Amino acid sequence: MTIRKFFSFRPFIDVLFCCLLMLVAILFLLKTEEEKTKMRPPNVLYEVILTWDGESEDDLDLYVQSASGHIASFNNREGGQGSLISLDHDALGRQRNNSLAVGVAGTVVAFNEEKVSFRGVTEGENIVTVHVYSKKDEGPTKATIKLIKIKPFKELAVKEREFSTTGDEKIAFRFKTDDMANVIEINELSANLVNPIGDFQE
Structure with a gap:
């Protein structure tokens, strides 16, 4: 009796998608931080x-x-x-x-x-x-x-x-x-x- 093995890429795709979402969120936060900093005068603590x-x-x-x-x-x-x-x-x-x-x-x-x-x-x-x-x-x-x-x-x-x-x-x-x-x-x-x-x- 032959047992067929099925391989699915779905779990891998889900993990990859989550990683991409996290990367986008991090980039957004960094950009927001940079914009806030640019709005502030450079000679102020x-x-x-x-x-x-x-x-x-x-x-x-x-x-x-x-x-x-x-x-x-x-x-x-x-x-x-x-x-x-x-x-x-x-x-x-x-x-x-x-x-x-x-x-x-x-x-x-x-x-x-x-x-x-x-x-x-x-x-x-x-x-x-x-x-x-x-x-x-x-x-x-x-x-x-x-x-x-x-x-x-x-x-x-x-x-x-x-x-x-x-x-x-x-x-x-x-x-x-x-x-x-x-x-x-x-x-x-x-x-x-x-x-x-x-x-x-x-």
């Missing part, structure tokens, strides 16, 4: 980005204190002499910053954004807070704060905060850096950069 609804009339301000003690904000955009941080954009809310003039056709991004760039870092702790300069919306305003490493691109922290009244200041996060520019710790211990303890208004 880290960015702290604050965003909130583009329809909001509220004026939120990002405050960043570097480990060297310099503070970048809307009223001190370069952080002072010797600073390695700077505020790239001060968003003022929809009417003053995020809308087109009457009769002008065009497109505007759907969010308000402020960004502080780190051209360098020193060993120590960096502090990030958000302050409400002017609260005009009726309800609370939700804001997102991100800490981004530029090369290779990576979101190191993403925090959300809600603000209800003018004058509110909330910690976004603190992050510690070593002498090799690595972020070694992130925490949310309270801080006040607008009116630090010991400073009094008359």
